[in-house]
Amino acid sequence: MLLLQVIAASARPDSFADLAEQFSPAVVNITTSTVVANGGPSPIVPEGSPFEDFFREFRDRSGQGDRPQRTQALGSGFVISEDGYVVTNNHVIQSADEIIIEFYSGKELTATVVGTDPKTDIALLKVEADEPLAFVSFGDSDVARVGDWVVAMGNPLGQGFSVSAGIVSARNRALSGTYDDYIQTDAAINQGNSGGPLFNLDGEVIGVNTAILSPNGGSIGIGFSMASNVVTRVVDQLQEFGETRRGWLGVRIQDVTEDMAEALGLEKAAGAMVTDVPEGPASEGGVLAGDVIMSFDGKDVSDTRGLVREVGNSEVGKTVRMVVFRDGKTQTLKITLGRREAAEGAVPEEGVEEEDVAPTEKTVLGMELSELNSELRKQLDLDADATGLVVRDLNNLSEAYDKGMRAGDVITEAGQQNVTSIEDLETRIEDAKEAGRKSILLLVRRAGDPRFVALSLDGSE
Incomplete structure (x- = not known):
């Protein structure tokens, strides 16, 4: 025990002074200046109040009327090259009209913005100096x-x-x-x-x-x-x-839970479940809603967060191998990645209206369900060609409610197959029971956003 304490004590540095002295010249203070419409918030005075004119005159006398005002903000940064590239946070310089870099020596230089990335809150600046600048390097x-x-x-x-x-x-x-x-x-x-x-x-x-x-x-x-x-x-x-260029796969995904894994026949709850495949690289590469992405470009996928980071860090235009779990077995697909920034402005196509029909209604898995018709599509703001079953009502003590199901949700798949009628859903339930499943996986959409929900088959009709 004494030996461990000695080792622990020796690992603690005596001082950080040498490090601070060596690298402080590369650390900078950043002052930004921004013109705003007015000088800031005003006292809240009810309209028509006798004090309204008094406060307006006070603001005008003190220069706080509608005239533009200049505000300042402070932050930090650091030099990463001798020719003057400076890294800081995007929120430090966002909307700034002027950016002043102050060095440890007291010298000041005006900076220009090379590029920003709000998603990671990183900004890259550039200053022009008469001599090489002290800089620091990134580690792993x-x-x-x-x-x-x-x-x-x-x-x-x-x-x-x-x-x-x-x-x-x-x-x-x-x-x-x-x-x-x-x-x-x-x-x-x-x-x-x-x-x-x-x-x-x-x-x-x-x-x-x-x-x-x-x-x-x-x-x-x-x-x-x-x-x-x-x-x-x-x-x-x-x-x-001057901008970011992140890889884009083109899928909507969610984490795989234990009950979802059981319903799918997966050995463990891992990977990223595909809930939707809009037009894009994944669709062109053969990815389907209901696929579970198990590995991406040779790396295992543990959850959705890990997949998003791997895809985003990948080169635009790169062709990668992706292993998916589908229909009880794995399958390898080749996907050529697009660019996320270019895809974020995509506009969905409009559907075509169809003739209205009277909906069929029935209670299944503890939910009052109705088949979609044109009237329900209008009420739920769905595309004219949307199909599925609408949850009309459900008991707030039911398993479906506990797992987040709500009135207005639309069930579009059951057992990873499309459902357009209540008969389809009942068939999928019987198929799952015959396969020895304890639960069935439903693809549910709410306000256009898809997610999977696994519901128990115990006691289902």
């Missing part, structure tokens, strides 16, 4: 371990250059973005530190300080830095193209 964030020492540098609360130290508290954190891969740290990341570097003890940048999760909106909380292996891909593309 994937080798950072929980418990490793890290050092954050930046401009907290606008007070100037500052250093804080801590450890890696957790890895692979997701906050809200599609491509999130945050390093959680207890090194102080206060307001104004956004965009600054998170160093390992080798002086390599393994994260870009981005956010603080605080219980009260203040500076006390948990710090998060976007992992360098995400940032470097973004920076390389911004530097080369």
Whole structure:
């Protein structure tokens, strides 16, 4: 036990002073200036109040009328090349009319925006200097371990250059973005530190300080830095193209749950379930709704988040092999990836109206179901050629309700086959029972968004 304590004590650095002294010249303060329509919020005065004219005159006298006002914001960043490329957060420079970079020496330079990526909150800036600038290099964030020492540098609360130290508290954190891969740290990341570097003890940048999760909106909380292996891909593309170019597969997906795995005959709950395949690379490559993507470009897919990151990190136009689980066996497909940014503006085609028919209604699996007709399609704002079964009502104590089913949902598949009538659904239920399944997988759409729900067959009619 004593030996372990000695080893642990020797692993702790005596000081971070050498690291701070060596790399501080590459860490910068960023001041942005933005013109806004007015000087800020005004007192709330009821219309017609005798105080209305008084407050209007007060704002005019103090220069806070409708005249444009200039506001400033502060943040941090770091130089990544001697010719003046600077990395920071997108939210630090967003909508800025002027960006001033202040170096550790006190020198100031005006920066231009090379490119931004709101999805990872990364921006790349450029300054023109008379001499080569001190810069820092990115490290491999994937080798950072929980418990490793890290050092954050930046401009907290606008007070100037500052250093804080801590450890890696957790890895692979997701906050809200599609491509999130945050390093959680207890090194102080206060307001104004956004965009600054998170160093390992080798002086390599393994994260870009981005956010603080605080219980009260203040500076006390948990710090998060976007992992360098995400940032470097973004920076390389911004530097080369001025924009990001992410791979696009063209599917809607959801995680595979234990009961979904049982209904499909999968050995374990893993992979990404395809809920919809609009026109795009996946559709052209033969992917079908109900497929479970097991591996992508030679890498196992554990869940939807992992698949999204792998696809996004892939080269546009690359042809990849993708293994899917379909009809009880695996199948390998070849997909040529598109570009996500080009696909995000796609507009769906309109359907064609058909003649109305009286809907058939029946209670199945604890849900009051009705076959779609043109009137129901209009009520639910569905395409004219939409098919399936509408959930008219269900008991809030039922399994279907517990698993998120609600009135207005549309069931389009059961047992990975289309259902256009209640008879279709009952046939799928009987087929599942004969196959020894304990549950059946339903593809459900709500406001156009698809997802799979596995419902138990116990006691079904």
